[in-house]
Amino acid sequence: MARVRLPKNLGDCEIIITKAGSPAVWNRKSGKNRFLLACRNIEEAEKVLQKIRANDGLEDIWL
Known part of the structure; x- marks a missing residue:
């Protein structure tokens, strides 16, 4: 299992499709509050x- 640290100001997350075609969970922020986690499938x-x-x-x- 892997531990993923979340930023303090996470906000709303959503599933997007990256340019490479793989899905990712993203919170549409930049800087230190940015959160992007690539996944294998939807x-x-x-x-x-x-x-x-x-x-x-x-x-x-924990994932």
Whole structure:
């Protein structure tokens, strides 16, 4: 399992398709509050997004 650190000001996250064609979870921010996590497929991206939304203000999640 891998630990992913979340920025303090995460905001709303969504699933996007990168230029390479792989899905990613992104919060549409730049700088130190930017969050971008590349995923293998859409199903994995949806699971990651659910874990992030269910997170109750913790600094990290385990994937």
